Amino acid sequence: MEEQLNLLVERYPQLLVCREDIKKAYQLLETAYSNGRKLLVCGNGGSASDSEHIVGELMKEFKLKRKVYGDQAAALKAVDPELGQVLADNLQGALPAICLTGHSSLTTAFMNDANADLIFAQQVNGYGKPGDIFLGISTSGNSKNVLYAAVNAKAKGLKVIGLTGAKENRLMKFADVCIRVPETETYKIQEYHLPVYHCLCMMLENKFFGSN
Numbered sequence: 449m450e451e452q453l454n455l456l457v458e459r460y461p462q463l464l465v466c467r468e469d470i471k472k473a474y475q476l477l478e479t480a481y482s483n484g485r486k487l488l489v490c491g492n493g494g495s496a497s498d499s500e501h502i503v504g505e506l507m508k509e510f511k512l513k514r515k516v517y518g519d520q521a522a523a524l525k526a527v528d529p530e531l532g533q534v535l536a537d538n539l540q541g542a543l544p545a546i547c548l549t550g551h552s553s554l555t556t557a558f559m560n561d562a563n564a565d566l567i568f569a570q571q572v573n574g575y576g577k578p579g580d581i582f583l584g585i586s587t588s589g590n591s592k593n594v595l596y597a598a599v600n601a602k603a604k605g606l607k608v609i610g611l612t613g614a615k616e617n618r619l620m621k622f623a624d625v626c627i628r629v630p631e632t633e634t635y636k637i638q639e640y641h642l643p644v645y646h647c648l649c650m651m652l653e654n655k656f657f658g659s660n
Contacts, residue, residue: 449474449651456647462630463640470644472625473609474651480581480607481543481656488575488606490548490568490597491585494638495611498585498645499547505649506543514541514657541657546575548597568597578605586610587637589617589626598622611644613637 453471457464477487487506489499508514516524516539524539525532548571558567572582582601584594589612598608602622610619610626613634620626629640 449655452647452651452654456643460640460643463644465630466627466644469625469627470647473627474648476607476609476624477581477648477652478655480579481652483579485577485579485581486544486546486575487581487583488546488548488572488601489583489585490571490594492549492591492593494634495585495587495591495641496547496549498638498641499549499583501642502583502645502649503545503547505646506545506652508542509540510649510653512653512657514653516541543652543656546571548572548575565592566596568593569600572597572600572604572606576601576604576606580606581609582606583609583611584619584623585612585641586617586619587613587634587641589613589615589619589628591619595619595622611641 449471453467456470457467480487489502490496491499516536521536524535548568551571555567558570576582582598584598586594589610595618598610598619599622601608608623610623612619612626612628614628614630614632627644629637629644631637631640
């Protein structure tokens, strides 16, 4: 963890101010995954793309190989030797993460029938369990749909991580930790968000798959 944090700050010195909050966010994520929990993540616009990006890094190989070994490979081949072998040879270890920005049928139905600002909160209502993590990405930290989701997450016993810009914001009130990158203009904030979440994903991959 310390090695990855040091490398991040070496490459992006301005992120030194976020170092401790990134570390705290990582520790929340490590605890959740160690206990078999999952990550729910959302945002709007570019932050929606970042949400998808994060899920992609966690649900498949990022930098390390995540081959299926041992009991899981044996169980696959016990069900069907031929198909199981293909699965054992090609499946990759995953850290469970769900992006709340997709699901077009659910999203459009809920937005049509109910309050559109609550679409992320509704998914937290369905997916969220105590001990899970909710990650809300908002450059302003004041996106209503993210705030509603954070409130519901907190009420349901999830840990809440915020990823925002530098200004004080409403998401801070509900977050167990809020990583506020040192920029105030949207595109510049987003440019810092990517190395922050890449660092988190690399630290998690090293923790859970580094021994492989």
